[in-house]
Amino acid sequence: MNNFKMIIQYDGTRYSGWQKQGNTDNTIQGKLETVLKKMTGEDIEVHGSGRTDAGVHALGQVANFKSDTIKSTEEILSYLNEYLPLDIRVLSVDIASPRFHARLNACKKHYRYTIDNRKTAGVFLRKYMTRSTEKYDIDDMEKAASYLIGEHDFKSFCDNKRMKKSTVRTIEKIEISDNDGILTMDFYGNGFLYHMVRILTGTLLNVGTGKIKPDDMKKIIDAKSREAAGFTAPPHGLMLVEVTY
Amino acid sequence: MNNFKMIIQYDGTRYSGWQKQGNTDNTIQGKLETVLKKMTGEDIEVHGSGRTDAGVHALGQVANFKSDTIKSTEEILSYLNEYLPLDIRVLSVDIASPRFHARLNACKKHYRYTIDNRKTAGVFLRKYMTRSTEKYDIDDMEKAASYLIGEHDFKSFCDNKRMKKSTVRTIEKIEISDNDGILTMDFYGNGFLYHMVRILTGTLLNVGTGKIKPDDMKKIIDAKSREAAGFTAPPHGLMLVEVTY
Numbered sequence: 001m002n003n004f005k006m007i008i009q010y011d012g013t014r015y016s017g018w019q020k021q022g023n024t025d026n027t028i029q030g031k032l033e034t035v036l037k038k039m040t041g042e043d044i045e046v047h048g049s050g051r052t053d054a055g056v057h058a059l060g061q062v063a064n065f066k067s068d069t070i071k072s073t074e075e076i077l078s079y080l081n082e083y084l085p086l087d088i089r090v091l092s093v094d095i096a097s098p099r100f101h102a103r104l105n106a107c108k109k110h111y112r113y114t115i116d117n118r119k120t121a122g123v124f125l126r127k128y129m130t131r132s133t134e135k136y137d138i139d140d141m142e143k144a145a146s147y148l149i150g151e152h153d154f155k156s157f158c159d160n161k162r163m164k165k166s167t168v169r170t171i172e173k174i175e176i177s178d179n180d181g182i183l184t185m186d187f188y189g190n191g192f193l194y195h196m197v198r199i200l201t202g203t204l205l206n207v208g209t210g211k212i213k214p215d216d217m218k219k220i221i222d223a224k225s226r227e228a229a230g231f232t233a234p235p236h237g238l239m240l241v242e243v244t245y
Numbered sequence: 246m247n248n249f250k251m252i253i254q255y256d257g258t259r260y261s262g263w264q265k266q267g268n269t270d271n272t273i274q275g276k277l278e279t280v281l282k283k284m285t286g287e288d289i290e291v292h293g294s295g296r297t298d299a300g301v302h303a304l305g306q307v308a309n310f311k312s313d314t315i316k317s318t319e320e321i322l323s324y325l326n327e328y329l330p331l332d333i334r335v336l337s338v339d340i341a342s343p344r345f346h347a348r349l350n351a352c353k354k355h356y357r358y359t360i361d362n363r364k365t366a367g368v369f370l371r372k373y374m375t376r377s378t379e380k381y382d383i384d385d386m387e388k389a390a391s392y393l394i395g396e397h398d399f400k401s402f403c404d405n406k407r408m409k410k411s412t413v414r415t416i417e418k419i420e421i422s423d424n425d426g427i428l429t430m431d432f433y434g435n436g437f438l439y440h441m442v443r444i445l446t447g448t449l450l451n452v453g454t455g456k457i458k459p460d461d462m463k464k465i466i467d468a469k470s471r472e473a474a475g476f477t478a479p480p481h482g483l484m485l486v487e488v489t490y
Contacts, residue, residue, distance in 0.1 A: 009367070009368045009369075010368060011368045011369060011371075057368075057369070077365075081365060081366075086366070086368070086371055087368055087371070088368070089365050089366055089367070089368050090365070091365050120322075120326060120334050120335065120336050121326075121331070121334055122254070122334070123254045123255060123256045123302075123331070123332055123333070123334050124254075124256060124302070124370070124373060125369070126256075126331055126332070128369060
């Protein structure tokens with residue numbers, strides 16, 4: 001039995017997210033497992049590096065699965081892309097070490113949130129950006145972001161109220177930039193809680209519009225309460241860019 | 246009465262093309278005229294720089310219309326973008342000279358055809374590129390393209406058999422490039438016949454795969470017959486980039 005590692009790209013627009021949900025097969029994981037079952041006859045479980053919410057996209061999601069298939073990685077890649085819908089593409093399939101696990105072994109994740117802040121919205125990437133015509137103070141947002149860097153208890157930025165495991169995570173870097181009205185926020189960290197990137201984004205946007213002061217970030221973190229933070233930014237502006245092992 | 250000039254961007258995927266067709270209002274021109282009528286109460290005719298086929302996109306289509314409206318250009322712009330669907334955006338509205346006509350005064354047009362020629366297709370721009378895994382010889386395509394430069398009778402590259410007007414046009418430049426498997430063909434000319442860019446593209450792709458020899462281009466032009474040229478490339482890879490006056 002081999003352990004296979006895949007890199008997957010998807011447009012999350014019409015899916016209920018990464019994670020399989022019972023019989024409703026409208027998930028990325030579900031689509032992959034269906035095609036893998038068709039290919040191998042085996043009941044295969046695909047382990048993603050993490051869940052992405054309904055409507056969230058991935059440039060480079062990573063997943064692994066085990067199978068007795070005698071097909072080559074090249075053949076698996078072709079088969080998957082032949083039978084998967086066009087909004088899900090497998091970019092690579094490789095044989096990984098038997099103990100490799102896409103979620104448990106992930107060291108670092110990079111998420112990007114994109115806002116179309118131009119006077120007139122663009123047409124071609126509209127499904128991958130959130131539209132806003134508000135004015136944002138990037139300097140204030142960067143100042144606020146600096147409070148988030150490092151190891152913190154991010155309970156205030158987690159939408160799972162029944163979360164029993166640790167809500168401590170490390171954010172390595174947050175980059176905010178404005179390229180001719182296309183506002184991007186890049187988050188790099190060792191892991192992110194449920195809705196965490198979207199709440200971080202919403203909170204930083206609230207800082208950008210002056211609703212929250214940059215120096216309030218310390219209080220928001222210390223509150224360890226979801227109510228202290230800003231709004232949850234909509235899913236379609238979010239992209240899982242890369243997972244590092 | 247003022248003459249207004251607009252620059253329009255659209256995703257042609259779900260439209261029957263630029264030009265209004267009787268009562269079926271599934272065209273870009275139709276959508277614009279409907280919103281302008283709603284805004285002014287007048288029956289307004291929008292003149293585009295040229296028709297784009299069903300499924301063809303525009304980064305910068307230009308059009309003009311005349312109206313007695315007392316709204317400012319800024320107000321017209323806001324109104325249009327409020328009521329138009331999100332896959333059509335008006336980028337600018339300006340007052341033009343009374344004699345300006347978007348089609349009759351167009352000096353130069355720039356079209357781009359894009360092919361996703363990577364091993365695995367990308368997900369996010371899939372509606373704006375044609376997918377192909379064939380291998381193309383770019384040098385041969387460039388050699389073939391050089392025959393097309395200048396003033397020629399392009400009858401072989403026109404799908405309108407009943408065309409009674411001149412089929413002579415001038416192509417100023419054709420640029421072909423391959424950026425990591427994204428193949429683009431940029432066509433600059435004073436005007437293009439019905440399906441001309443798509444037939445030029447198809448013919449150059451036939452050269453790229455070796456089906457047509459580069460030096461056959463002269464014969465194809467001289468034949469003045471649609472049958473002599475290559476296939477008509479699909480619409481969704483085509484983009485009207487810019488119109489110059």
